Amino acid sequence: MLGTIVNTVAILVGGALGLLFQKRLNSNLEESLYKVLGVAIFILGLNGVIHSMFTVQNDRITSGGELLLVISLVVGTVVGELLRIENRLEKLSQKVEQKMQLSGFSSGFVAASILYCVGAMAIVGAINDGLRGDSSTLLVKSILDGVSAVVMASTLGVGVIFSAVPVLLYQGSLSLLSGWIGPAMTDELLNQICMVGYAIVMCIGINFWGITKIKTANLLPSILVPVFYYGVTHFSF
DSSP states (O other): OHHHHHHHHHHHHHHHHHHHHHTTOOHHHHHHHHHHHHHHHHHHHHHHHHHHHEEEETTEEEEOOHHHHHHHHHHHHHHHHHHTHHHHHHHHHHHHHHHHTOTTHHHHHHHHHHHHHSSHHHHHHHHHHHHHOOOHHHHHHHHHHHHHHHHHHHHHOTHHHHTHHHHHHHHHHHHHTHHHHHHHOOHHHHHHHHHHHHHHHHHHHHHHTTSOOOOGGGGGGGGGHHHHHHHHHHOOO
């Protein structure tokens, strides 16, 4: 779990530095950075979706997974709305804000947690760390997350620092369960999971623009739909 521990520390340090910069930002600069960060996150998510859906074979570009993406987002949204995940997180965040006197906790915590956990580097890196003791992928991810934590914390606040907790629990669990998860995590399944995950990341970027409000936390069950689909289509019971 060395890679996960380093990743967690990188987010904590980056978030702390971001809070120091936050005090030096005026309102206009903060708003501009907020929107630009939304563009960057949207492009990151779009790049991940394209990478997961499109392949080059015999000098031809082919795509796949469009229907699965639509079904995953629809089913995941229905489940998320029924479970009221976003509302429950907001209530929990409000309690944390009141108890610890931390304003703006919710937006930074949810956005950063999803961004740091849904990518391929988090999944593959944690599994390699657990199976082979290879932390290289997570060490690279730590650098990227640390830098992004500086920018996100400077605009979203202290909630970004607390996103280190779900990263530690999520990646740590993958590493500890890697002996069971690793053999089942094929390239096809990984691409399907990441395709849906990066679509959610795109929604985070859209929220930064202030055009509309997408309940990204309610989309989280969507990530499990490809797992069920893969199990049904590849295994006989």
